[in-house]
Amino acid sequence: MTSGTVTNPPPEPRLYSPLAAFLSYLVPGLGQISQGRIGKGVLFIVCLYGLFFCGMAMGGWQNVYIAQTAKDGTEEPAWENNSLHLPKPVANLWNRLHFVGQFWIGAAAWPAIWQYNDLPVPSEQTSPFLHKFQRAPTPKEENEINEAYGKVPDIAWVYTVIAGVLNILVIYDALAGPALAAAPDPAKRPAAPAAQEAAPV
Amino acid sequence: MHFPLAAAALYLHLPILIVIVSVVYSATRYEDWPAILREAFRWGLRMSIFLVVIAVLLFVLAKFI
Numbered sequence: 001m002t003s004g005t006v007t008n009p010p011p012e013p014r015l016y017s018p019l020a021a022f023l024s025y026l027v028p029g030l031g032q033i034s035q036g037r038i039g040k041g042v043l044f045i046v047c048l049y050g051l052f053f054c055g056m057a058m059g060g061w062q063n064v065y066i067a068q069t070a071k072d073g074t075e076e077p078a079w080e081n082n083s084l085h086l087p088k089p090v091a092n093l094w095n096r097l098h099f100v101g102q103f104w105i106g107a108a109a110w111p112a113i114w115q116y117n118d119l120p121v122p123s124e125q126t127s128p129f130l131h132k133f134q135r136a137p138t139p140k141e142e143n144e145i146n147e148a149y150g151k152v153p154d155i156a157w158v159y160t161v162i163a164g165v166l167n168i169l170v171i172y173d174a175l176a177g178p179a180l181a182a183a184p185d186p187a188k189r190p191a192a193p194a195a196q197e198a199a200p201v
Numbered sequence: 202m203h204f205p206l207a208a209a210a211l212y213l214h215l216p217i218l219i220v221i222v223s224v225v226y227s228a229t230r231y232e233d234w235p236a237i238l239r240e241a242f243r244w245g246l247r248m249s250i251f252l253v254v255i256a257v258l259l260f261v262l263a264k265f266i
Binding site for chain 2: 040048151172
């Protein structure tokens, strides 16, 4: 090659980091912190947990949940709220899609799965907060929240869903690095063979 | 025009959401802070303009049609 043009070296292949991705799923930004990208990790943890917990607080800590609304063929009335005849957990998610977004915030949304499966929680007398934390509200409780706070609960679940969905991007950032990597610094770029050939001897 | 304070307060959530969404989104696309902040500003501006255009359209529809 004697054209004299400098050709860019091919981009380095991306290195994937599944462990960091899993850590960022558990706690937003934890994967980035484990990779030494402390600033970005802290930014993600503050922004996403801030959004998620503010949203939960504005919704009375009862807007991240999976509602038991659907029935399958073995229950009476059969297939109630489940016209597509989906498996019951899938139908419950389909009937209230919020949790499909909220799930991606990671461990902070797991109490909802715990409550959905009716696993043991502190009694209402011992700890009313933990008893109701991420538990599907009864229609009466839902009415009380809506009457007390007006439109705020609607904004509140939007906060939690946005936090969860943004964490999908954060998980990908931990897995594969930023979507648009910075261009290599020309000062640090090794001289291309073509340029060396073209140089006068 | 009926525009209670509580309804107006709802719109105070918008800047918070716009800032957080732009900053987090930009941070997942770039690695160095100046690029992140530049991109965040651009996205914030785009989202704000989009929302203002929608608001103006709705106002015009409500007022004149």
